[in-house]
Amino acid sequence: xxxxxxxxxxxxxxxxxxxxxxxxxxxxxxxxxxxxxxxxxxxxxxxxxxxxxxxxxxxxxxxxxxxxxxxxxxxxxxxxxxxxxx
Amino acid sequence: xxxxxxxxxxxxxxxxxxxxxxxxxxxxxxxxxxxxxxxxxxxxxxxxxxxxxxxxxxxxxxxxxxxxxxxxxxxxxxxxxxxxxxxxxxxxxxxxxxxxxxxxxxxxxxxxxxxxxxxxxxxxxxxxxxxxxxxxxxxxxxxxxxxxxxxxxxxxxxxxxxxxxxxxxxxxxxxxxxxxxxxxxxxxxxxxxxxxxxxxxxxxxxxxxxxxxxxxxxxxxxxxxxxxxxxxxxxxxxxxxxxxxxxxxxxxxxxxxxxxxxxxxxxxxxxxxxxxxxxxxxxxxxxxxxxxxxxxxxxxxxxxxxxxxxxxxxxxxxxxxxxxxxxxxxxxxxxxxxxxxxxxxxxxxxxxxxxxxxxxxxxxxxxxxxxxxxx
Numbered sequence: 451x452x453x454x455x456x457x458x459x460x461x462x463x464x465x466x467x468x469x470x471x472x473x474x475x476x477x478x479x480x481x482x483x484x485x486x487x488x489x490x491x492x493x494x495x496x497x498x499x500x501x502x503x504x505x506x507x508x509x510x511x512x513x514x515x516x517x518x519x520x521x522x523x524x525x526x527x528x529x530x531x532x533x534x535x536x
Numbered sequence: 537x538x539x540x541x542x543x544x545x546x547x548x549x550x551x552x553x554x555x556x557x558x559x560x561x562x563x564x565x566x567x568x569x570x571x572x573x574x575x576x577x578x579x580x581x582x583x584x585x586x587x588x589x590x591x592x593x594x595x596x597x598x599x600x601x602x603x604x605x606x607x608x609x610x611x612x613x614x615x616x617x618x619x620x621x622x623x624x625x626x627x628x629x630x631x632x633x634x635x636x637x638x639x640x641x642x643x644x645x646x647x648x649x650x651x652x653x654x655x656x657x658x659x660x661x662x663x664x665x666x667x668x669x670x671x672x673x674x675x676x677x678x679x680x681x682x683x684x685x686x687x688x689x690x691x692x693x694x695x696x697x698x699x700x701x702x703x704x705x706x707x708x709x710x711x712x713x714x715x716x717x718x719x720x721x722x723x724x725x726x727x728x729x730x731x732x733x734x735x736x737x738x739x740x741x742x743x744x745x746x747x748x749x750x751x752x753x754x755x756x757x758x759x760x761x762x763x764x765x766x767x768x769x770x771x772x773x774x775x776x777x778x779x780x781x782x783x784x785x786x787x788x789x790x791x792x793x794x795x796x797x798x799x800x801x802x803x804x805x806x807x808x809x810x811x812x813x814x815x816x817x818x819x820x821x822x823x824x825x826x827x828x829x830x831x832x833x834x835x836x837x838x839x840x841x842x843x844x845x846x847x848x849x850x851x852x853x854x855x856x857x858x859x860x861x862x863x864x865x866x867x868x869x870x871x872x873x874x875x876x877x878x879x880x881x882x883x884x885x886x887x888x889x890x891x892x893x894x895x896x897x898x899x900x901x902x903x904x905x906x907x908x909x910x911x
Contacts, residue, residue: 458593489612493596496630497618504595531595 451523453483456531462490471527476507477517479527494529506530540866541606541908542874543587544882545574548900550589552607557909559872559886562895568607576861578637579908580663582645588664590634590650598633600650602664606910615666617650617658619674629654636861637664638699641706651696655683655713657725670725673711682730682747683716697860698754704761710754717749718766734782736770752798753860760807765839767800767812767860774839785839789814793826793833793844799863803871803888808838811845811865811873811889813858824855832863832873834889848892849883856881861904868909876902 453471455463463469471486473479477499484491494505499517501507507514508528509521521527542553549567568574572593580586585604592598599616603609622628632653640647640659650658650667657673660666673679683694695714702708707724710731717732730747737749750769757763764775765785772786772795786795796817803809811834816822825831831846856877866872873885880899885892 456595458595488614489599489616492599492616492618493593496597497621498628498630499621500630502595502597 451521452526453479454526454528456529458531459490459493459529462487473521475517475521476509476514476519479521480517504532506532538909538911540868541579541910542882543577543579543906543908544876544899544902545577545589545904546880546900546902547573550574550577550607551899553882553896557868559868564896565607568610569601573633574903575633575635576637576904578639578906579910580639581908582639582642584910586663588637588648590637592633598631598652600634600664600667613665613667617652617656617667619656620669631656632693635695636697636699638701641701641703643706649699651699651711653693653695655679655694655696655716657696657711659725672721672726673728676728682719683713684748698751700754700756702756703758710756710764712751712754712766714752715748715750717747718751718754731780732782733780734784735768735773736784738770753800755800755802757802757807759805763807765800765802765810767797769796771795772800772812772839785835788840789833789842798860799858799875801863801865801873804865804867809834809836810839811863813863813875815857823857828853828855830854830856832875832889845889846892847890859903862902864905864907866907872907874905874907876905878902
């Protein structure tokens with residue numbers, strides 16, 4: 451399925467902002483993303499499996515509460531790095 | 537011809553300021569990791585080549601990058617420092633940022649240590665590519681108590697810092713925890729003992745508390761046995777290893793200056809020479825140069841007496857702060873001293889503090905400074 455990524459993660463994807471990944475849940479999708487782009491998952495998800503404080507993940511424009519969210523092959527996943535700091 | 541590198545970690549990236557060994561002509565390379573916090577960058581003195589940087593973008597998780605070509609190319613650690621995943625129903629922790637990097641003992645050429653926030657300790661045995669927690673600290677049942685509970689955090693978060701390896705014993709480690717105190721291990725991190733006797737903790741109800749102190753910067757001498765100093769929240773100290781008791785050498789500082797500050801750096805060859813940068817710890821703790829008149833203080837007799845060293849530094853209205861990792865020395869003769877300010881200025885003295893000059897202005901907020909000599 452289509453995954454849209456924010457610019458802070460573009461170094462992991464050779465600057466691609468739109469990539470493909472598969473998974474029946476958000477957790478599986480993130481694991482697949484990490485296989486394709488090593489290291490990218492840990493920048494979004496901490497070691498306890500929580501979405502990091504300034505990252506938001508939307509599935510079909512609805513915010514995912516956690517990585518257990520189920521996905522369908524036609525879903526679109528959008529990762530947003532929230533605005534913060536100075 | 538050997539080159540001297542000054543690695544400047546900042547809130548917005550890493551800069552490598554360098555010169556020949558004569559320290560006359562300086563150039564700057566960077567920023568590396570523009571826009572990302574670089575808490576610490578260290579070049580491995582054992583191979584003169586491996587450069588590690590603790591990096592965190594504001595929005596993203598913390599990691600470690602390594603370079604073997606002085607920053608022309610970087611590779612991210614395959615397994616960055618991360619706490620153990622908690623069991624179901626257990627409260628887990630996540631690394632906020634990697635704060636301190638320390639190369640291991642000379643006899644363990646691939647070993648590195650990392651201190652993180654919240655206070656945690658990690659080790660790599662493959663030159664920084666893969667990191668694992670040191671269970672003797674991270675899983676220690678006393679750890680949370682040592683740290684005063686995980687909610688007891690300074691402004692940038694509670695952290696484990698000042699990781700030091702005894703140059704005469706690879707298994708002998710020192711750490712500082714803010715807040716928590718100084719601890720040491722003599723078995724490579726398997727067990728830990730508080731090392732805070734004699735240190736004031738004005739903010740604790742028990743004046744003889746075994747831990748809970750706030751070391752700002754601990755330094756273990758790299759060439760002399762059992763020479764340890766610390767700049768603490770409550771003064772400057774030298775460790776008397778025989779009695780394992782700290783002596784408050786800051787009591788010999790001028791009364792109007794006091795002995796509050798963050799950084800402390802040692803002479804690489806003379807164990808009795810050290811430098812500190814006193815700051816205003818009065819009222820609400822402004823943490824600025826005292827009276828807006830920055831000065832380094834030098835002791836040549838292990839803290840028994842101190843001399844003001846401010847020639848070349850601003851004479852007035854200079855209210856910068858020097859963070860705990862942002863003052864260091866080089867290994868040349870005479871020793872060079874370097875300090876970085878929260879206002880992005882890099883200052884240096886090439887005569888052991890006698891005269892200071894500003895090497896760079898307009899850098900981002902400086903978090904750390906390290907030096908290295910490369911072939």
